[in-house]
Amino acid sequence: MEKTYYNPEDLKKFGNIAEFESNLAAKFFDYYGEVFKDGALSAREKSLIALAVAHAIQCPYCIDAYTQDTIAKGCNEAQMMEAVHVAGAIRGGASLVHGVQMMNKAKKLMM
Amino acid sequence: MSIIKSLRSRNSTLASTEKQLEILNCDSFKNGKWQTFREKLIQQNEFPLKPTNIEIFQVNIGYMCNQTCKHCHVDAGPDRKEIMTQETMQQCLDVIAKYNFHTLDITGGAPEMNPNFRWFVSEAKKIGVKEIIVRCNLTIILANQKYNDLPEFFKEHQIRVVSSLPFYNADRTDRQRGTGVFEKSIKALQMLNAVGYGKENSGLILDLVYNPNGAFLPADQKLLEIDFKNELRSHFGIEFNNLLAITNIPISRYLEYLIDSDNFEEYMDLLVRSYNPATVKNVMCRNTISVGWNGNLYDCDFNQMLDLNIDRNAGQHISVFDLEKINNRNIVINQHCFGCTAGSGSSCQGTTI
Numbered sequence: 127m128e129k130t131y132y133n134p135e136d137l138k139k140f141g142n143i144a145e146f147e148s149n150l151a152a153k154f155f156d157y158y159g160e161v162f163k164d165g166a167l168s169a170r171e172k173s174l175i176a177l178a179v180a181h182a183i184q185c186p187y188c189i190d191a192y193t194q195d196t197i198a199k200g201c202n203e204a205q206m207m208e209a210v211h212v213a214g215a216i217r218g219g220a221s222l223v224h225g226v227q228m229m230n231k232a233k234k235l236m237m
Numbered sequence: 238m239s240i241i242k243s244l245r246s247r248n249s250t251l252a253s254t255e256k257q258l259e260i261l262n263c264d265s266f267k268n269g270k271w272q273t274f275r276e277k278l279i280q281q282n283e284f285p286l287k288p289t290n291i292e293i294f295q296v297n298i299g300y301m302c303n304q305t306c307k308h309c310h311v312d313a314g315p316d317r318k319e320i321m322t323q324e325t326m327q328q329c330l331d332v333i334a335k336y337n338f339h340t341l342d343i344t345g346g347a348p349e350m351n352p353n354f355r356w357f358v359s360e361a362k363k364i365g366v367k368e369i370i371v372r373c374n375l376t377i378i379l380a381n382q383k384y385n386d387l388p389e390f391f392k393e394h395q396i397r398v399v400s401s402l403p404f405y406n407a408d409r410t411d412r413q414r415g416t417g418v419f420e421k422s423i424k425a426l427q428m429l430n431a432v433g434y435g436k437e438n439s440g441l442i443l444d445l446v447y448n449p450n451g452a453f454l455p456a457d458q459k460l461l462e463i464d465f466k467n468e469l470r471s472h473f474g475i476e477f478n479n480l481l482a483i484t485n486i487p488i489s490r491y492l493e494y495l496i497d498s499d500n501f502e503e504y505m506d507l508l509v510r511s512y513n514p515a516t517v518k519n520v521m522c523r524n525t526i527s528v529g530w531n532g533n534l535y536d537c538d539f540n541q542m543l544d545l546n547i548d549r550n551a552g553q554h555i556s557v558f559d560l561e562k563i564n565n566r567n568i569v570i571n572q573h574c575f576g577c578t579a580g581s582g583s584s585c586q587g588t589t590i
Contacts, residue, residue, distance in 0.1 A: 170460065200456030200464060202406070 137187045170199040174209045181213040241305055243314040244490060251493050252312065254544040260496070261487065261572040263505070271509045274574045281514050285567035286522070291560065293525040295342040295585065296321070296329055297538060298354065300530065302346040303380045306401075306414045308448065308491040310542055313346040321530040323353045328555045329528055330357075334364045336560050342525075342585065344372040344538065349384055362394050370397045372446075372585075375425035376418055388432045397442040398434060399481065400426070403450050405468035413450040426475045435476040444479045446587075452500035454511060454580050455482035458588045481587030484508075486539045486576035508575035516582030519589035522568045528555055536568045538585070539576075545569045 144151035162172050173195045180188030196206050244252040251257060265271045278284035299320035302313035333341060341361050348354055348371060361369055371391065378387045391398055400422075404410050407419035414422075426443075430436065435443035447461055455461065462480035469475040485491045487504060495501040526547075527535040532555040535541040546553050551566035582589030 170456075194453065197451070197453050198456055200461050202404075202409075 132186050134190060137190055140187070170196075170201060173199050174201060174205060177206060178209040178213040181210050182217055243305065243312045243316055244493065245312055246314070246316045249493065251489070251496075254542070257488055257492055257543060258571060260492065260501070261505075263502075265502070265505070266572060271506070274570050274572055274578075277512055277514075277578075278517070278570070281517065283517050286517075286520070286570060288564050288566065288568065289523045291336070291338060291524060291526050291563060293340045293342050293521070293585075294329070294333055294338040294528070295344060295525055295538060296326075296528045297344050297346070297530055297541060298326070298348045298351045298357065300346045301350045302374065303350065303377055304347070304374055304415055304418065306490070307494055308413055308450070308485055310486055310489045310491060310539060311346060312489045312542070317346065319530045320351050321353070321532075323356065325530075325532045325555065326353055326357045326360075328532060328558075330360050330364060332555060332558045333361065333366060338366070340368040340370060341366045342370040342372070344585075347374050347377045347380075348372065349377050349387060355390060358390075358394050358396065368397055369394065370399050373398050373400050375400045375402070375422040378425040378428060379421050385428075388429045388434065391429070392432045392434070392441055395440070397444070398429060399444045399446060401446045401448070402426075402465075403446075403448055405465050405472075409450050423473050423475065426469070426477070427473065430474075430476055435478055437476075442479075443477045444481055445477050446481045446483055448483045448485055452495060452498065452504040452507075454484055454507065455583070455588070458482040458581065479587070481585075482581075482583070483585070483587065484576045484579055484583035486573050488539060488573050489542055505572070505575070508579045511579035512575060513578055513580060513582060513590070516578040516589050519582060519584070520574075520577050521584035521586065521589070522577075525585070526563060532556060534558070534563075539573055540569055540571075543571065543573065545571065 141151075141155070144155075162169060162176075167175075173192060176188065177192040177196050180192050193206070196209075266273050272280075275284060278286055297311075300311055300313045300317035301315065301320060302309075302311075302317070303315060305314040343354075343358070345351070351357075358369060358371070373387070373391075377384050379385070401414070402410065402422055403413050410419035410422065411417065426435075429443055432441070433439035434441040445465060447455060447458075447465070449455055458480060461482055465480050466477070469477070487495055487501070487508070492501070495504050522536040522540075525537060527538050527541050529535060529541050533541075534547040534551070534553055534555065535545065536547055540547075546569070547563075548566040548569060551562045552559050577583050577589075
């Protein structure tokens with residue numbers, strides 16, 4: 127067994143999940159490939175969204191993959207960092223908006 | 238921090254081309270983890286790789302340069318004294334005239350630093366070469382007063398100017414090419430625009446070269462061109478024709494960068510994984526011949542920098558140039574060739590598919 131939970135080399139083995147269950151893996155990777163194609167959103171825009179989501183869910187594999195992918199798609203550093211700030215803003219906002227819930231309860235309890 | 242001297246002048250072990258080739262043929266190729274370039278070609282019945290027909294006659298007229306870029310595959314710099322003589326240039330002109338090659342592609346170093354550069358261009362024009370490309374690093378135009386009139390000289394000779402600008406902002410450009418290079422490049426581009434280069438219907442072609450400033454492949458050439466055009470037009474009023482996206486080949490100072498930044502294995506893995514069989518039919522070594530400063534012949538500028546001479550049976554010097562032999566030669570390959578077959582392919586004319 128590995129001594130750490132995350133190994134960068136495992137990212138390249140993502141496709142190996144088919145080894146234990148091929149049918150669902152095939153469906154997933156087909157779907158994944160379709161999602162990231164140029165569509166109503168460009169492949170570059172989707173890659174920036176993926177980078178932001180990667181930071182929101184704090185997935186080291188995804189951060190590695192989509193840092194490479196956004197650079198490879200011609201994004202600049204400012205665009206990449208703005209995407210991360212979007213993730214930060216949504217995460218921060220998600221906590222703070224619950225402050226209204228706290229306030230509602232507090233106001234109900236207090237004179 | 239930018240490098241201020243060439244590998245050669247620093248006595249770096251990487252100044253040895255044998256050492257570079259040893260590194261390129263690393264354990265992952267030896268132990269079968271990666272297929273070699275030769276194995277890839279065999280797999281698609283393209284070995285030995287053969288030329289189609291020579292259309293581009295590329296001449297490297299010297300390794301001297303006013304810049305010392307971090308990624309330079311030539312290991313060029315102010316300290317490099319190798320320079321083509323007028324006699325060798327004349328031999329090139331004789332060959333071009335004899336075989337009527339379509340394109341003369343003049344490169345360096347900074348080719349303009351060769352004292353016979355203008356003579357060479359003028360003579361090439363006289364013998365009727367249809368297209369003359371000069372690979373101009375832009376900053377040379379401002380490096381010294383004697384170069385300030387280069388835009389007019391290029392215009393007078395209807396040169397197609399191909400210039401490196403690795404990114405549309407100062408930060409990324411200067412990290413690769415040296416502090417202040419972006420600002421000077423912008424001024425030089427404005428000077429080229431001022432005489433008509435890059436302007437619609439002027440007939441004066443100004444192309445820019447993008448190459449990644451790190452261990453990654455170029456993005457889609459057309460998308461990058463849109464970004465570059467938007468950014469350069471809106472911030473600096475600059476116009477240009479085409480953006481050529483070129484992959485960095487893992488040799489010389491770029492190889493040094495890969496090793497120093499611990500990216501070599503990953504980058505080679507990326508090149509091998511990104512091998513695209515469809516690129517092979519258009520690799521530039523099939524329609525280009527490269528002439529070194531001393532008249533030696535090579536399959537491409539990269540082979541030149543690795544001292545990989547052309548097939549012995551084809552004649553290895555401009556003085557014995559024989560097109561029939563050249564067109565029948567076996568092209569010399571090695572693991573750096575993966576740089577030209579990754580993704581959308583790469584050549585001195587940009588992507589190949």
